[in-house]
Amino acid sequence: MPAAFAAGIHxxxxxxxxxxxxxxxxxxxxxxxxxxxEKLAPNEITLADLDSECPDVAAxxxxxxxxxxxxxxxxxKMTRFIADNESILRETMHAFFLCCGLPESTEYYxxxxxxxxxxxxxxxxxxxxGDLRVNKQKGFDKLVAKxxxxxxxxxxxxxxxxEEMAIPAVLPENISRFADEIRHSF
Numbered sequence: 465m466p467a468a469f470a471a472g473i474h475x476x477x478x479x480x481x482x483x484x485x486x487x488x489x490x491x492x493x494x495x496x497x498x499x500x501x502e503k504l505a506p507n508e509i510t511l512a513d514l515d516s517e518c519p520d521v522a523a524x525x526x527x528x529x530x531x532x533x534x535x536x537x538x539x540x541k542m543t544r545f546i547a548d549n550e551s552i553l554r555e556t557m558h559a560f561f562l563c564c565g566l567p568e569s570t571e572y573y574x575x576x577x578x579x580x581x582x583x584x585x586x587x588x589x590x591x592x593x594g595d596l597r598v599n600k601q602k603g604f605d606k607l608v609a610k611x612x613x614x615x616x617x618x619x620x621x622x623x624x625x626x627e628e629m630a631i632p633a634v635l636p637e638n639i640s641r642f643a644d645e646i647r648h649s650f
Contacts, residue, residue, distance in 0.1 A: 480507045480650055483524040487514040487531040487541035492595040493563045496639060497530055500561075503643035514541040521552040526559070526587070526646065533564035533594075538577040546578055559587040559646055565594035565632030588645040593635035 484501055488494040494513070501509040512519040514531075521527045527549075531542030546553065546560075560578065562570055570591040574583055583589060 480525045481523070482507050482509050482526045482528065482646070483512060483519055483521060484509060484528045484530070485512040485514055485519055485521075485545060486529070487539040487545075489532055489534065489539070490595070492634065493530055493532050493539075496561070496563055496592045496634060499636070499639050500528070500643055503640060504646060514539075514545050518545070518548075521549045521556055524556065526557045526650070527553060528559045528561065528646065529553075530561040530563070530592075533562055533566075533569075533573050536573075538562070538573055543577045546582070550579060550582060553582055554585065557587055557649055558582065558585070559642070560589045561642060562591045563594055563634070564591060567591040567593060567635070567638075587649045588642055590638050590642045591635075592638050592642075594632035595634055 482504055484497045484504075486493050486497040488497075497511055501511055510519065510524070529542060529546055531539035533539075560574060560583075562573060564570070564573065570589065574589050
């Protein structure tokens with residue numbers, strides 16, 4: 465249990481120390497983490513890029529961990545951070561978010577990379593959507609993004625499609641809802 469709760473401190477008495485640890489390849493996760501941090505103000509927020517630092521989870525009241533999905537797998541830095549800190553996360557309020565173009569697959573991705581105990585005890589697990597802007601991609605990812613966009617556009621003009629496919633985009637409403645769930649947890 466975080467120290468603030470053990471001491472009987474309520475949210476109106478003290479700001480929570482919140483870690484937002486993330487791994488970002490094209491910058492989408494970083495932008496979402498920054499947006500989340502703004503929504504959680506005036507709490508004491510620490511943004512930590514897992515690609516360059518490894519924060520001490522025990523120093524925070526709440527740990528939020530986020531990353532991206534590439535080729536059907538969560539970021540290696542994110543999954544390694546969660547595995548390395550699993551025992552500390554069990555004792556700390558925690559939440560997880562992903563950025564990916566297939567929000568309906570979020571639960572599947574989390575189940576592949578995060579223990580059932582951590583998922584069940586988390587404040588929330590959510591997908592912030594994805595961003596398929598070609599100019600943000602590099603190398604092979606840029607080629608794949610172009611192919612996906614072309615396929616979506618081609619499929620949208622077919623008459624036999626019942627439902628239009630949309631180009632993946634960040635879902636600001638999911639970030640707001642996630643921030644609300646975190647705020648309501650303390």
